[in-house]
Amino acid sequence: MKISKIFLYDEPAVSQIQLDRLAVFLNKTFSIPVEIRDSILKFSKKDTAEKIAACRIFNLRKPYERHNPNTDEIIFEEANFENTSKTENIIMYDGFEIQKVLTELIPENERKLESFHIFFTNKLTCTYDYNDYRYHGRALIGANPSIVSTTGIIEAPAKPREYYLELMSSYAQGINVESIKQKYKGTYLEYNDTRLSRIIEGYLLQAIFYLEIGDAFCDKMECRLFNAHWQKDLMYSQLENRKLCEKHLLILNRLNEHNNK
Ligand SMILES: [Zn+2]
Known part of the structure; x- marks a missing residue:
């Protein structure tokens, strides 16, 4: 394998991530050491808060333009470094810009190909797509x-179409939307969902396969590398099926053989 060690950085606001069990999962799957660390932002200062606030996006239809943050936005980010409470209002950030800011925080001697760093965040990371000229x-x-x-895991793959339709018609008719939410409960991930950690395993596999073979995704739904656009498919691949397809299992075995030599 190209990578020889994995570093996982916590997001203290989301206890359902369960870094300990993810470290065990990765170590079992790839047989390389995994180190757990605190949030990389924990002891960060105002200048980092300013850089992160500058990654905010306001117009989904336009590619990234550096945002000039105001004092409140900088204070908000700074407070988040210490504060572990989750904000309900969802702020969108450019994912690649945040990635640049976080990269600068990795100790210089660890910024190398063999050391794989994975940050967890409850911020909604977005990327601009030139196919439809908007952020996702x-x-x-x-x-x-x-x-x-x-937040991306919960918000990016869509909930069932029927859920949106019922929600819209009940808004229009003034029906209590809680009963609709209750009806579809379990068919999509919610905040504080205990299944989150197992779902994350799939995304970690995708991240590692991307580094190792240059391709993160599989087109088979019976594979943990499946790029799910619907919550239902995400749950099927990661919770019900929980396996790699035959082809990717072979690749995994080859990667591990290489490791043990
Ligand atoms: Zn596959």
Whole structure:
């Protein structure tokens, strides 16, 4: 394998990530050492807060333009470094810009190909897509370092179409939307969902396959590398099926053979 050690950086606001069990999972799957670390932003200062605030996006239809943050936005980011409470209002950030800011925080002697750094965040990371000229929420920002956005996992793959339709018609008719949410409960991930950690395993596999073979995704839904656009498919690949397809299992075995030599 190209990588020889994995570093996982915590997002203290989301206890359902369960870094300990993810470290065991990765170590079992790839038989390379995994180190768990605190959030890389934990002891960060105002200048980092300013850089992160500058990654905010306001117009989904336009590619990234550096935002000039105001004092409140900088204070908000700074408070987030210490504060572990989750904000309900979802702020969108350019994922590649945040990636640049976080990369600068990695100790220089660890910024190398063999050391794979994975940051967890509850910020919604987004990337601009030139196919439809708009930003989309992303669960995973690949490359090294990678970012796994827990809010992206919950918000980016779509909920069932019927759910939206019922929600819209009940809004129009003034029906209590809670009953609709209750009806579809379990068919999509929610905040504080205990299944989050197992879902994250799939995104970690995608991040590592991307680094090792240059391709993160599989077109088979019966594979943990499946790039799910619907919550239902995400749950099928990661919770129900929980396996790699035959082809990717072979690749995994080859990567591991290489390791043990
Ligand atoms: Zn596959």
